[in-house]
Amino acid sequence: MSKRVVGVEEKLPFAKAIPLGMQHFLSMFGATVLVPMLMGFSPSVSVMCSGIGTALYLLVTKGKIPSYLGPSFSFVGPVVVAGAAAGVAGVGSAIVVAGVIFVVCALVIRAIGTGWIDKFIPPVVMASIIFVIGCGLSTTAVSEALLTDDSVSSWQALTVAFVAFITVVLCTCFGKKIINTIPVLLGAIVAYVLSCAFGLVDFSPVEEATWIGVPEITLPEFDLSAIILVSPIALVVVIEHIGHLFVIGEMVGRNYGPMLWKSVLGDGLATVVAGLCGAPPATTFAENIGVLSVTRVYSTQVFWFAAIAAFLIGGFCPKVGALIGTIPDPVIGGVSIVIFGLIACNALKMLVTHQIDLHQSRNIIIFGGPAVVGVGMQALSVSIPLGDYAIPGLAVAALMGIVLNIVLPEANADCEKPAV
Secondary structure, eight states: OOOOOOOOTTOOOOOHHHHHHHHHHHHHHHHHHHHHHHHHOHHHHHHHHHHHHHHHHHHHHHSSOOOOEEEEEEGGHHHHHHHHHHHHHHHHHHHHHHHHHHHHHHHHHHOOOOOOHHHHHHHEEEEEEHHHHHHHTHHHHHHHHHEEETTOOOHHHHHHHHHHEEEEEEEEHHHEEEEEEEEHHHHHHHHHHHHHHHHHOOOOOHHHSSSOOOOOOOOOOOOOHHHHHHHTHHHHHHHHHHHHHHHHHHHOOOOOOGGGGHHHHHHHHHHHHHHHTOOEEEOOOOHHHHHHHHBBBBBHHHHHHHHHHHHHHHHHOOHHHHHTTTTTTHHHHHHHHHHHHHHHHHHHHHHHHHTOOOSSSHHHHHHHHHHHHHHHHHHHHHHEEEEEEEOHHHHHHHHHHHHHHHSSSSTTTTTSOOOO
16 A cells, blocks of 8 residues: 655644654654763753754755754764763863864865765765665664663563564554554554553653753863864764765655755754753754655654754653653664664665666675675674774775775676676
């Protein structure tokens, strides 16, 4: 059964748009809380800034790119190291500079155009990067669904994860009207109710939280060592950002190349705001891209509701935030398996759409080599040390694909079929 596609500029009735917005809010919530906890930042400020950053992004891109912005995992290592000496305020200055680097990159892209992307990051390389993004996140989804404290979860937790997964699948494949547009939200709700029945939910944080509060904003303080250590990671995230934008473009059937500079600019402004408030740097969220792929609802109107919810709940309603925070990991893991799987499938779809000939050894090597290295590094949580930095798997895969595309000869009589 085919599913109706909701276009980027299409407006929906509030009764449909609000649940769809809450679905995106729910999808990003886990990572938006986890990243600041790893960095030593305030989770509530992180959620609030994700709403502000997304609103800025939608304004800069004039509502033409459906995307949600949240905190980036790529910055976790350097921020933790820098934060030990500089504190949240010192790291805040580094995050502001990282945002400025984003802005500079956007202006450079505007000046030189996007022709370099076709040369250095053609579809076969981009597909490999996207594949790493989707499959690299699989460890997060599976660990949340199946593991508790590095051991196999109880049968109740495993059942919850399975129910979350199967509910999303059934709603996506067989749901009608609004049901098949909010499968992630419904999967989370059904699994959450089951979690409550199994006694897996602790409501004490909700009881302790107040209904109304104010965010604990931490203004930045200049710290040169933190800036040197943290801000260059923005260059790595730009590559990830380009990959995300190409995925969205493939899904909605648009060429977002001419808008790339605006997209990167919006990300940069969101990161500057995050640094000014004491929140992690921003990036486009793969989780929400996965939701787009599941629902085929591309309306940017929906992201406004997600942004408003994040701003209000993260900044001014601790009790609701605490309630959402009680959602057990198996619930998030179960729905994430579908979401991240679809991101990886978009990479394969890109190979088909652009008619990449996988009978050629060159294309197999350019796609397969970086994909295996990137996914393997993500799965093992390893990176390549470079002085005070650590190059993550996604960046290694991207650089490897770019280099292979440059050095390997174009297809010829000696390079038509794979050796195996």
